[in-house]
Amino acid sequence: MNDAPTAPSPAIAALMASPAYRRAADTLAAEHDRTVEDIVTLTQIPSPPFGEEQRAQAYLEMLRAHGLDDVEMDGIGNVMGIRRGTGNGPMLVVAAHLDTVFPAGTDVTVRREGTKLFAPGVGDDTRSLAVLLAYMRAMDAAGIRTQSDILFVGDVGEEGLGDLRGVRHLFTEGKYRDRIKAFITVDSPDLDTIAVGGIGSKRYRVTFRGPGGHSFGAFGIVNPMYAMAQAMVELAKTQVPAKPKTTYAATVTGGGTSINAIPNEVWMDVDLRSQSADELARLETRFQAIVQQAVETENNARDTRAGRVSAELKLVGDRPAGATDMDSDLVRLATAAITAHGFAPRHEFSSTDANIPMSLGIPAIKIGSGGTGGRAHSLEEWIDVEKTNSVQGMTAGLTTILAVAGIAP
Amino acid sequence: MNDAPTAPSPAIAALMASPAYRRAADTLAAEHDRTVEDIVTLTQIPSPPFGEEQRAQAYLEMLRAHGLDDVEMDGIGNVMGIRRGTGNGPMLVVAAHLDTVFPAGTDVTVRREGTKLFAPGVGDDTRSLAVLLAYMRAMDAAGIRTQSDILFVGDVGEEGLGDLRGVRHLFTEGKYRDRIKAFITVDSPDLDTIAVGGIGSKRYRVTFRGPGGHSFGAFGIVNPMYAMAQAMVELAKTQVPAKPKTTYAATVTGGGTSINAIPNEVWMDVDLRSQSADELARLETRFQAIVQQAVETENNARDTRAGRVSAELKLVGDRPAGATDMDSDLVRLATAAITAHGFAPRHEFSSTDANIPMSLGIPAIKIGSGGTGGRAHSLEEWIDVEKTNSVQGMTAGLTTILAVAGIAP
Numbered sequence: 001m002n003d004a005p006t007a008p009s010p011a012i013a014a015l016m017a018s019p020a021y022r023r024a025a026d027t028l029a030a031e032h033d034r035t036v037e038d039i040v041t042l043t044q045i046p047s048p049p050f051g052e053e054q055r056a057q058a059y060l061e062m063l064r065a066h067g068l069d070d071v072e073m074d075g076i077g078n079v080m081g082i083r084r085g086t087g088n089g090p091m092l093v094v095a096a097h098l099d100t101v102f103p104a105g106t107d108v109t110v111r112r113e114g115t116k117l118f119a120p121g122v123g124d125d126t127r128s129l130a131v132l133l134a135y136m137r138a139m140d141a142a143g144i145r146t147q148s149d150i151l152f153v154g155d156v157g158e159e160g161l162g163d164l165r166g167v168r169h170l171f172t173e174g175k176y177r178d179r180i181k182a183f184i185t186v187d188s189p190d191l192d193t194i195a196v197g198g199i200g201s202k203r204y205r206v207t208f209r210g211p212g213g214h215s216f217g218a219f220g221i222v223n224p225m226y227a228m229a230q231a232m233v234e235l236a237k238t239q240v241p242a243k244p245k246t247t248y249a250a251t252v253t254g255g256g257t258s259i260n261a262i263p264n265e266v267w268m269d270v271d272l273r274s275q276s277a278d279e280l281a282r283l284e285t286r287f288q289a290i291v292q293q294a295v296e297t298e299n300n301a302r303d304t305r306a307g308r309v310s311a312e313l314k315l316v317g318d319r320p321a322g323a324t325d326m327d328s329d330l331v332r333l334a335t336a337a338i339t340a341h342g343f344a345p346r347h348e349f350s351s352t353d354a355n356i357p358m359s360l361g362i363p364a365i366k367i368g369s370g371g372t373g374g375r376a377h378s379l380e381e382w383i384d385v386e387k388t389n390s391v392q393g394m395t396a397g398l399t400t401i402l403a404v405a406g407i408a409p
Numbered sequence: 410m411n412d413a414p415t416a417p418s419p420a421i422a423a424l425m426a427s428p429a430y431r432r433a434a435d436t437l438a439a440e441h442d443r444t445v446e447d448i449v450t451l452t453q454i455p456s457p458p459f460g461e462e463q464r465a466q467a468y469l470e471m472l473r474a475h476g477l478d479d480v481e482m483d484g485i486g487n488v489m490g491i492r493r494g495t496g497n498g499p500m501l502v503v504a505a506h507l508d509t510v511f512p513a514g515t516d517v518t519v520r521r522e523g524t525k526l527f528a529p530g531v532g533d534d535t536r537s538l539a540v541l542l543a544y545m546r547a548m549d550a551a552g553i554r555t556q557s558d559i560l561f562v563g564d565v566g567e568e569g570l571g572d573l574r575g576v577r578h579l580f581t582e583g584k585y586r587d588r589i590k591a592f593i594t595v596d597s598p599d600l601d602t603i604a605v606g607g608i609g610s611k612r613y614r615v616t617f618r619g620p621g622g623h624s625f626g627a628f629g630i631v632n633p634m635y636a637m638a639q640a641m642v643e644l645a646k647t648q649v650p651a652k653p654k655t656t657y658a659a660t661v662t663g664g665g666t667s668i669n670a671i672p673n674e675v676w677m678d679v680d681l682r683s684q685s686a687d688e689l690a691r692l693e694t695r696f697q698a699i700v701q702q703a704v705e706t707e708n709n710a711r712d713t714r715a716g717r718v719s720a721e722l723k724l725v726g727d728r729p730a731g732a733t734d735m736d737s738d739l740v741r742l743a744t745a746a747i748t749a750h751g752f753a754p755r756h757e758f759s760s761t762d763a764n765i766p767m768s769l770g771i772p773a774i775k776i777g778s779g780g781t782g783g784r785a786h787s788l789e790e791w792i793d794v795e796k797t798n799s800v801q802g803m804t805a806g807l808t809t810i811l812a813v814a815g816i817a818p
Contacts, residue, residue, distance in 0.1 A: 219656035226645040232638030247628035256661030271624040
């Protein structure tokens, strides 16, 4: 997707020319050291998968200190507060995720080398949490009132088996679920891409069971290993579209006890993905049928008097697919705002918190928090907070938010 | 195989009527307590897989104390000695195995309850080691000189991954390899079966490797899991004869690292068996071809630019198949001798030390050591040394050996 609208936007130009905007942008630059300190403070509060409470509490206090209304932790552990607008615009969510991929006990001390900060989770996504605070201060310093209410959210469960549970809760059970009309997640430093589509995924652990027995004495009975193999072979024959990109993979396997025993249990993990919810659903249906057919094939091929082969499908991951229209205001304004700050953003599909609203038809994008970084999800993760680049990226993000939320006259 | 010659044998009748035979049989009964003590002594010397030295040394001293000639430990750890005959018969081996299935550190203390002895390895095959000593004493007490030289052997590596290495060595590298013309292994108490055939087995660990990659980003590259599955499916289609019984099984599998990564390595264990060496070789050739074909199929089905799938076949078990002719003197004499003591032995195929000579065309059988027992290969293994039954079985074995070796006039 490189069909981005790159023509200069009169709306963005007008926004950036306004005195209030200038004051806000100047504040981002003037307070950059404080933003860096917030990054360090938050990074050094561990926030492992399913263990975000400590960081969430700290961030909740920061939201409160930044003057938001209705600051609270919701039922799943997200923390949030409202920066009220004039009531003339729809509610916009600006979110960053609290969780990291790093287990409890990981050393999260930040090490500085020049303008580089090294620490697990520092860029993904702790920098964004601090940048959101900077946006609040900049708007306050500039006396900006937006048309939309902005709900700032630090959410849980974005990574891995967290399975987007924080934002899923926000949109399915949260008290604002019917009011949110646009969603921006700020995730990782990179501003060269804007995620406008969410890759959906369904992940299964499939366990095949059978009677088991001695490899020689019980020869002829059904073997769950053959049912699993049959399912893998049929999966591998599946035709999927290149566009919307749709994929499958048998990835991890195990089972059996002894080289001279027909196993009574084997398992495989399968990852199904698509840029299209329809294609993902079609692939999932086919996969389920493949598993059932493979079980039947094995039960028909060999002796079942000692027992039949069965398969248990357990859904261990579920991220919905979706996309935000390239012609939507959200994508057009974000693209123009980020382009106006010297970036040339590509539009891509990825798997982020934005998947959830996208899957519900609510316009959503993922943008970056500014600066540069690397080695995310590794213990050597780093970001560079060199001021010029860092502020340039932050300003691009603030411009996006203000363009979408609208500044009240 | 129930076509055993069960008619009374004049040769066995004549043997059993001879005064020397009577004296030998009487000695087995008279010295039964000593045999039980030997069982206890030997059982309590640990003899784990690949760790038979301590028991082998003790047994070597016992062989020497029983007056055998040329007592020695060979290059692989078997211990043996010759009881010389008149030189008018071929050399007969009478063997029992030194090793147990129990790892070092297993408590091998013998517990007695009435006439029952409980301990790991007590029946399989420690009782037999003691019974061989009783045979030597009985022949000596009766002044029996056999026509054949009898080579008594306590051998290593009968169990599991030991892969019959002791007896394999005896027949391939041992100094008597060209002289041995018949082989009797005494293995476990049971005298109701005579093993006249050896089930051959070939065991493989097959490792499939490929480039690996992200399940979404690298979709389309070859996946070693699919090659393995294809091999399993083809193996499962293989037609094998019911007679001679021939079997295969994919039994244990593993591999892969993460649910969202196409694996770079997966593996499976496969067990191939047959009563027939020819059928086993045919099955093995087909299996190797299946693996290569599955690899080719996967390399042709998907993108190999990041690397191709390959398979490594590692032979982790190799027991040759073979059979002793039902009309051979060895089978006929053993069947008649054991039947004459009130047993009704069936003839069966199994996997014992006798596989090795059978595979070389040397007449070989497995008989039992007498008494009863159960739970072999478990920590609750037991034997019953109740004297009447125990002596009856021992005498049947001695009769077999004397019938085969021949008593000099």
